[in-house]
Structure formats: structure tokens, C-alpha cells
Amino acid sequence: MSTRTTQVEIIVFKVIGNDILFLLLKRNAQKGGFWQPITGGVEAGEDLATAVDRELREETGVVKCLRVIKDVHYFEFDSEEYGVLKEYVFGVEVAPEVNIEISPEHTEMRWCSLSESHELLKYENNKTAFGKLFSLMR
Numbered sequence: 342m343s344t345r346t347t348q349v350e351i352i353v354f355k356v357i358g359n360d361i362l363f364l365l366l367k368r369n370a371q372k373g374g375f376w377q378p379i380t381g382g383v384e385a386g387e388d389l390a391t392a393v394d395r396e397l398r399e400e401t402g403v404v405k406c407l408r409v410i411k412d413v414h415y416f417e418f419d420s421e422e423y424g425v426l427k428e429y430v431f432g433v434e435v436a437p438e439v440n441i442e443i444s445p446e447h448t449e450m451r452w453c454s455l456s457e458s459h460e461l462l463k464y465e466n467n468k469t470a471f472g473k474l475f476s477l478m479r
Contacts, residue, residue, distance in 0.1 A: 345423045349392045350430040350467070351379040352413065352474050353401065355437050355452070361478055363458045363471060364441065366400065367449040376451075376461040378471075380428070393431050402442035407434040410477060414470040430470040432477070 353364035365376045381396035383389060390409070397403050410432035420426045443450050453461065455475045462468050 345382045346425075346427060347383040347389075348380055348426050348428045349383060349389055349396060350414075350428050350470060351393055351397055352430065352432050352471060353379065353397070353403070353435055354432060354474070354478075355435050355439065356478075357437050360454070361475060362452040362454065364401070365451050365453055365458055365461055366443060366447040367451075369446060369448050372446060373463075374448075375463040377463065377467060389429055389431075393433070397433060400444045400446065403433075403435055403439060405436075407436060409433050410474065413474045413477065414466075416466045416469075418466065428466070430474075432474045 355362050355364075363378070365378065367376050368374055379396050379400045381392065381400070383392040384395075387395070393409065397406070412429075413432050414430040415428065417425055417427050441450055451461070455471060458471050459468050462471065
């Protein structure tokens with residue numbers, strides 16, 4: 342079993358008028374083929390903020406954001422590969438015209454309303470995190 346103990350979840354969003362749109366990425370078939378926000382492990386020597394910046398860049402190509410919202414949500418879950426993982430959720434606002442370049446880890450991307458994201462997301466902890474971020478934005 343790997344030594345990974347901590348992950349970050351990054352909910353990328355943009356505001357257009359009165360609408361908040363959330364970015365969902367569809368994992369490739371080898372990684373489960375389901376929709377989710379950006380997630381990734383915190384590497385040795387990284388703090389959470391550094392991991393957020395790196396994962397955002399690796400999975401979307403985004404290097405500039407408008408703001409980062411910390412402490413959106415926290416949960417732990419049992420991972421087959423790593424055992425119990427701690428997951429810290431961040432919100433990252435990007436400009437409406439941002440260009441997203443998905444990594445080979447994903448096959449599709451979609452900007453969604455909160456209700457659409459809840460229909461597509463696989464895991465309840467992700468749905469809870471999206472709801473908490475949406476509430477913070479209102």
C-alpha cells in the first residue's frame with residue numbers, strides 16, 4: 342500500500358452574471374469513467390496550497406485563478422489503493438473566458454449548474470462539497 346494519506350479536491354467554478362457554473366471532468370475508463378471535480382494526492386514536501394496549484398495546472402492547464410476558497414469541506418474515506426485518505430476541499434474561481442485543457446486522465450469536461458453537477462457526480466462527499474461551496478457563494 343502506498344504512503345499517501347492526504348488528497349485535495351478542487352472545485353473549479355466561474356461566475357457568469359447571476360449563475361455559478363462548476364467544472365466537472367470525466368475520468369478515463371481505466372480510472373473509472375465517472376464525473377468528478379479535480380482530485381489528487383498531496384506529494385511529499387507539499388503543503389495543501391501547493392498541491393492545489395499543481396493539480397489545477399496538471400488536470401486543466403489553468404495557472405491563473407481569480408481566488409481560492411479554503412476550508413470548503415473536509416472528509417475521510419476508505420480507499421482500496423491507499424487505505425483511509427483525508428480529503429481537503431477548495432473552491433477555485435476562474436475567469437469566465439478561461440481555457441481548460443484536460444489531461445489524459447480525463448476524456449470530457451463540462452460546465453454545470455449545481456443541480457446538473459449533483460446528477461453527474463458519483464460520490465456523496467463530492468455532492469456535499471459542491472453544495473457547501475454553492476452556499477458560501479450565495
